[in-house]
Amino acid sequence: MEFFQTPFKLSELTIEKGDIELLMGYSPGESPEPFPEIIDEVYRQLLDHCSPEGGYTILDNPKFSLDENLTRVGGHVFKTDKIVTRMLRKSERLAIFVCTAGEGIGIWAKDANASGDPVRGFIIDTFGSQIAEATANKLHKIIGEEAGKTQKTISNRYSPGYCGWPVKNQQELFSFFPEKFCGISLSPSSLMYPIKSVSGFIGIGQEVGYQAYTCDSCNDKHCIFRRLRKKKPEPV
Amino acid sequence: MSALLEQIAHCVEFGKINQQSPYPPDMKGQPGADELAKEALEAGIRPEEVLSGGLVVGMQKVGVKFRENKVFVPQVLMSAKSMAAAMAHLKPFFASGAIQRKGTVIIGTVAGDLHDIGKNLVSMMIEGGGWEVVDLGVDVSTEKFIESIEQYPGCILGLSALLTTTMVNMEETVREIKAKHPDTRVMIGGAPLTEDFKNSIGADYYSPDPQGAVEYLEAV
Numbered sequence: 001m002e003f004f005q006t007p008f009k010l011s012e013l014t015i016e017k018g019d020i021e022l023l024m025g026y027s028p029g030e031s032p033e034p035f036p037e038i039i040d041e042v043y044r045q046l047l048d049h050c051s052p053e054g055g056y057t058i059l060d061n062p063k064f065s066l067d068e069n070l071t072r073v074g075g076h077v078f079k080t081d082k083i084v085t086r087m088l089r090k091s092e093r094l095a096i097f098v099c100t101a102g103e104g105i106g107i108w109a110k111d112a113n114a115s116g117d118p119v120r121g122f123i124i125d126t127f128g129s130q131i132a133e134a135t136a137n138k139l140h141k142i143i144g145e146e147a148g149k150t151q152k153t154i155s156n157r158y159s160p161g162y163c164g165w166p167v168k169n170q171q172e173l174f175s176f177f178p179e180k181f182c183g184i185s186l187s188p189s190s191l192m193y194p195i196k197s198v199s200g201f202i203g204i205g206q207e208v209g210y211q212a213y214t215c216d217s218c219n220d221k222h223c224i225f226r227r228l229r230k231k232k233p234e235p236v
Numbered sequence: 237m238s239a240l241l242e243q244i245a246h247c248v249e250f251g252k253i254n255q256q257s258p259y260p261p262d263m264k265g266q267p268g269a270d271e272l273a274k275e276a277l278e279a280g281i282r283p284e285e286v287l288s289g290g291l292v293v294g295m296q297k298v299g300v301k302f303r304e305n306k307v308f309v310p311q312v313l314m315s316a317k318s319m320a321a322a323m324a325h326l327k328p329f330f331a332s333g334a335i336q337r338k339g340t341v342i343i344g345t346v347a348g349d350l351h352d353i354g355k356n357l358v359s360m361m362i363e364g365g366g367w368e369v370v371d372l373g374v375d376v377s378t379e380k381f382i383e384s385i386e387q388y389p390g391c392i393l394g395l396s397a398l399l400t401t402t403m404v405n406m407e408e409t410v411r412e413i414k415a416k417h418p419d420t421r422v423m424i425g426g427a428p429l430t431e432d433f434k435n436s437i438g439a440d441y442y443s444p445d446p447q448g449a450v451e452y453l454e455a456v
Binding site: 024025026031032033034035116117118119122123125160161162164165166167168187189190191195 | 258259260261308309310311313314316317320347348349350353356360375377399400401402404
């Protein structure tokens, strides 16, 4: 099995301060004092605390069962549930990926909380989430470019824990990789460490495509993203 | 006397930690919750009054504003930080038994879930409401919850989950807790949860926001 693995420079990732404010609940540029100052300060120190890295492997001939809501690939069965199975069903190959913002940022946030500064801890944590997503975006783009070389397109990325796909399937997903691939390990309850990490599947094929927004294809009334979409806060 | 308590509540509500802190800008140079709590105690205000008439009132106000989307997580955290600064002056009174906590709340994010921001907010609000909080952290096993219930008889339990896929674990945890400790009250919270879900798993209370948890605790 072949693996692609690479570290990323922070400068290669798109980290916008406005996105951090959005994740904190405010419109970009509108967070009240003292938050813009803390955001700037954390931003300046990010380099010392991040080590973004990602990697993937590609598996051929995945099989999708829309009746059972399952994906079978590489000798494993994944309970990808209705939405993910449907979205990936036309894939000819699957990119199995993992990526991380690195261990440092989680430790930094924890230290800030432990020193009695939960605000800074929260802002560092928010940056960590954003860096992990930006790393996943970068990896997604690389996989798309690779697929493009053979005139294939790629799907959205889907992760265990979301869209009804059980977190427990992380065990099977990580079994495709060498131990501590990209420095990521799994807890017995299938959580990734470092905490700020992302894993999942990306479909590759001639008939798969990227959908800008997927909530309309889902009817999970409990989903947090559905609720966040509905809830438009009015900061004062 | 009550003016001092009102000032403490105001500092907590707006996250004014101490005189040094330049935030919020319109309170720059003024004493914060830290100095005012000390002053109140030195003026002879009873510590439980500082708690109930100052800190609890301030946290309650910010909790309601958070519920109404008038402030967001960072502002609640600033309030919690102010509360903690004032609370430091009350610690000796808790230790000596001069102030009694209202009870103990054990809180944690269920197994398989590491999201802790909501859980931390609830934890801070409850502590600000005068309760002892035992925070078990994230990815907490059912066994750990049960062990803690046995360690703190009469406690109330707070469970959090953010993922729809870990709601299943919450259900299992509540079922096992209720089987072993049917009288233990269990409140639940987390973005994907609902009142219907609470009913379906046999929990006692669901709150969509931290302030609801505080109000529930006051009512039981």
